[in-house]
Amino acid sequence: MQEDSWKKDSKKLLDYMSKLSKGGNKQGLAYRFLNAVKSKNKSEFEWLLDRLLIANAGEHKELVQEIVRIISHYPLDYSENLERIGHIIVLGLISGNANSGGEQNE
């Protein structure tokens, strides 16, 4: 994994994830992502990701495409990729859940 490109991609991924608005109960979803990452369950992780992206594909088509493009660069077969991407997704979900009154995340 190229560290420099990963650092840029991770920030973009976090930003895009925080802008997704649909996906059911975000707290529940974040939990399930964390469980999948913890148990390194790749298929569960992909299923959750698909669900989240499909739910937002209509409203945020371009965002979803970008997210897929970024994630596709990092094969999830490597547990480190799974852990990094999974945790960034959860961070995105958390920041998307926050009150939007304050500053924007970088």
Add this chain to the structure above:
Amino acid sequence: MSEAVARTMPDTDDAGGNGVPLRFTGNWFIDIGILGFVNLMEEVYGWSLDDLKKKLKENPDRVYYGYFPFAYLFYHSRVRSTLKKVGDIKKTVNDLSDKAKENKKKLVELLSKRNSNSKDSEVKKLDRKIERINSKIREIEEKIWKLNKEAGRLIDVLENEKLDLRNSLESVLDDILNDASSKFTNKKEIIDHIIPNFDLNQPPDHRNFFIYNPKKDLFNSFVYLFYLLREDFDTLYTYAAEISSKKKREGLTYETHPDSTVNPFLPSVEKFSNIDYTLPISLIKIKSGLNLSIPLYVVLLSFSNAFNFIDGRYISFYTNNLDVTYKINKRIKTRSQRPKREGRLLHAIWVSAIDELVESKARFSIENMYIIEIASIDKQKLRGVEFIGIPKFQATFLLDDTIRNSINTKLEIDKKREVQKYLIEEFVKGQPLTPIVIKNIRLSLSEKERKIKIPIRTAITASALDLAYTSSNDLFSDDPLDRNFLYRNVEYVKRIISEAHSLRIAVSDTVQTNERLKEGLALRLLDLALKENKYEAINTALRVIVAHTKECDMAKLKHIINPLLKAINDNAPTWRVFIIAFSLGLLGGNQNAGG
């Protein structure tokens, strides 16, 4: 000389030299001896380093063969015996003060009982008790006053004796030294009266040294030292053989080949008698090898005077410059003599050392600074000797006031209160600090009744320093000649510390659940930090946020999300700093730093 002793450092020309050959050699063992010599002369004659240099410039022989042997003999007879007596008195005074405190405590209790009691009979009974305790306290205070007076008197006597010694040597020293050719026989009367009540006490670092075994009188001790210092071995042997049959039989031994007889750092011939290469090097070889112009025995006999007894250990700070080393050790001595809370002494030492270095603008010196520690010398056996160098990396951080103050503390790490770690010391030795702070936090949580403060500032700084230390190669610079990169390190570490504090405060403000659960989660996170389990720690922290953050705005959340993003992305153990800050946030985050 043993390998440790022969360890050398870059030779430097001492700035105060002025042509006088009193300067450090680059060999720490010899240099410590030189520092001991300077300290001894200051202790007995009150000469500062500059005074001593001046005297040496005027007439080195007078100092080395006249003033020095008398100073040595005076120190090991009058000074040490007086200091021992004063030490015993101080110990008794401390015990009595404790007793007085106990009685005063009792008195306060009785007075409050008496004030709340209305029964006449009870009041009378209490009055009698109060009177008894009052008289006890008066008695103890009187004893303390008398003892302090006695200690003061002993010190005054010693100071007068020093003055007398100085004055009498001023007038008779030349006469004495001029009589060397006739072995001082014409001046015996004068020499015998130079030190009143002369009674030698063998220092713990000597063993079987001629003048102590059996104890010689002042005249014989001086004559022996004179020829030893002059390295006039023929006369020394003739003289020693006259008064000792053992010397006559064995001849000169350690006099020509210095060994553990005078200093436990030197090898022992007795212990390794059958191994040729462990035989001590001859005095002549040592002197020529190190290009020493100072008599070697001045250095060997003064070695112990270079150390200050602090916090139960003998400590000496050593840099490769005599002036700086002298000033630092002098400051340390002054500070260590001030009454201090136990455990604050080491703090004082560091403050002294760094103050001196910063004041003398010798920023370079701290990079070449060493601490030599000896836990004890028992029957000439050294215990717990440490030679700690301060690497450039650590030195850069220690020069920063905020960082130094944050880790300038001792932390308990076990329930039995036996093990305390002094963080600066551990840092200088290159030991990781994070495990120490984590153990201390765990201890303060498990022993709540003791109300140990959680060292928040210390914990975050310590983990940030570990981050800098472990990743200094990948994080900061590829260019080994880039001298500024260490200073950039400090800025980087400070930025991480500031982010960690923001994270801690944000977590403390936003995570809402019961205290017990928070504590459990904090302990779990600290465990993961200790086990270096990065992703599980981040996973747990994210769970805490997902589950227990009810409402918060983006501004606060930013202080949590950004550090966690950095924690995920960095290959360096940045995550550990943030996870520790996260745990501290869960633990409240409002306690003060402390140890």
